[in-house]
Amino acid sequence: MTSRIAGSVRVVGAGLLGTSIGLALTKQGVDVAITDASPASSALAIDYGAGRAPHPQDEPTIVVVCVPPDITAQIVSAELAAFPKAVVTDVASVKSSILESLISANADLTRYVGSHPMAGRERGGAISGRADLFIGRTWVISPNPDSTDAAVVAVENLAHAVGAATATVPAVEHDRAVALVSHLPQIVASLTAGQLVDADAADVLLAGQGIRDTIRIAASDPALWVQILSANAGDVVQLLKSLSRDLDSVIAALENVQAPGALATLSKALDRGNQGASRLPGKHGAQATDYSTLTVMIDDKPGELARLLTEVGEVGVNLEEIKLEHSPSSAIGLVELFVVPSIEPHLSAELSKRGWRLV
């Protein structure tokens, strides 16, 4: 496979993102040098196939800085100085504070283009690195006013090379957006999950899928998130204050549900939740699509799901999503198939005809 990348790539930082970038590029035959402040992390990433150790004579065309947010600006500065012909980017989840630090440090901003791949996992480290981590994800490109066109194109090429789709968003707008769609939900999930810590075990046992989804990202790495949140504190605080006001009005309403307006306050809060949820983009970045669902009951044993999906394939239907549920009380499983609505009656009829139990 030929890559979009000309020349060598230098990756600084062998955590989840650095290792994943190295794996993806190395697979395409790109020459990748990967390094980390921790020799053990460097060695692990190289062992995984994420690149080779750097040589003193390396002349990378692009340097990708994948270190924690609090030292990103410092490393970007050092790399700009060390490789005077290279374009340098970073992948930190905040952009404005890093750009400000680089301006203060008189860095050569013509060759710097900040970026932020919107990809991650709850687990970090080289050990979680995956060559496919960026496939289909959005990789935000945040040029600064001094960035050259060539530098921007180089970073876009990098993102496209590892399978991401790019979106150009300046630093200030980027930070405002991620405060809303990433940092606010992180705090909300963490604080909500925190309410479970001292709860009775019997109470927690009644938890279902709702709370499970609401607090899923509460499992994220606290050390990383302390850095992200403090680097974007201004934007995040504005949203948290708005949330706090809304929360206080719900508390006031619930403290006296008989008071005039109390039920209206609750209703409005829930209504706005409906409205907000409907604004989320759907698959492929388009507006959310309402898929039709078909639920099929199958025996909970190896091969049954495959037999079902084989027949779905024979009918010529492409599934949009699939969900499995197992029953605790019996040896059956439920499979929820998501398809575009126009296909559903046909699939339903075909599966019934073939003897599947639709429920």
Added chain:
Amino acid sequence: MTSRIAGSVRVVGAGLLGTSIGLALTKQGVDVAITDASPASSALAIDYGAGRAPHPQDEPTIVVVCVPPDITAQIVSAELAAFPKAVVTDVASVKSSILESLISANADLTRYVGSHPMAGRERGGAISGRADLFIGRTWVISPNPDSTDAAVVAVENLAHAVGAATATVPAVEHDRAVALVSHLPQIVASLTAGQLVDADAADVLLAGQGIRDTIRIAASDPALWVQILSANAGDVVQLLKSLSRDLDSVIAALENVQAPGALATLSKALDRGNQGASRLPGKHGAQATDYSTLTVMIDDKPGELARLLTEVGEVGVNLEEIKLEHSPSSAIGLVELFVVPSIEPHLSAELSKRGWRLV
């Protein structure tokens, strides 16, 4: 199929839950009469096969009241009076306030056993009814001190007949538990989603899976939730106040991240989120299991997924979960297979041998 249910069942209220109970029991050959204050809803549920219209001479052995929480006590009272030999239960998601109303109304509590099937969907109404809605779900049984053993057994039999597992939890404990695991997450999700309403469209476009999960239940029915929240206001307010205090401390920390203790406050909030998330029960009500995952890249076309799962079945492996992801930029899909950790190396080796692209 013979059912665990002896005699006739009367279902009052033909919404999601009433219709689903009617569908499940009718399938087992149980005689179900279903009725609703709205003749159109009754007719629709009967049309769907959820039961027949009531006759004046009906003598149900059990009456299941499936009406909105705010009129549940009144209807339970009326049914206890109308059918002096029947056991009466209800399915409202709050239990204490209903029991208090029944005590005030001097209802015959020996024949009343409150209950709450922990099943639901974001969509309501008879049209969303499904015979499998309760399979594998927990159905909470909340006897009151006067409930006879026979009445409790009758309600347990009902829950088991539709495939649910039962848990006995008195009304007060039930309401405290659902405040934590259901009502708190609902408010959190709704208020967080509410912050999206006035946001720039470009900001919302950067939303990924994290916020999508966090606010999924914000799509729930506001009218129903106003009733649920106001009927359990006391327990919910306590939790919201605790959340509000935690939120205020995070805001204070972010307003001055340089202040002594600020980063420790953030770190502690995120740490407690980790701890709380780890308390959620896993599949089958047990402690959460860490499954191993294998990611396979497939062509995004009909039949490929089935071919993969056929081979997984041939290897003799039972999948715990499966997730599909489609790439917007290319014609490939990623399939994440979740299996018990001991099986993963074997499955990985077998799939590689068969030519699948593991990533």
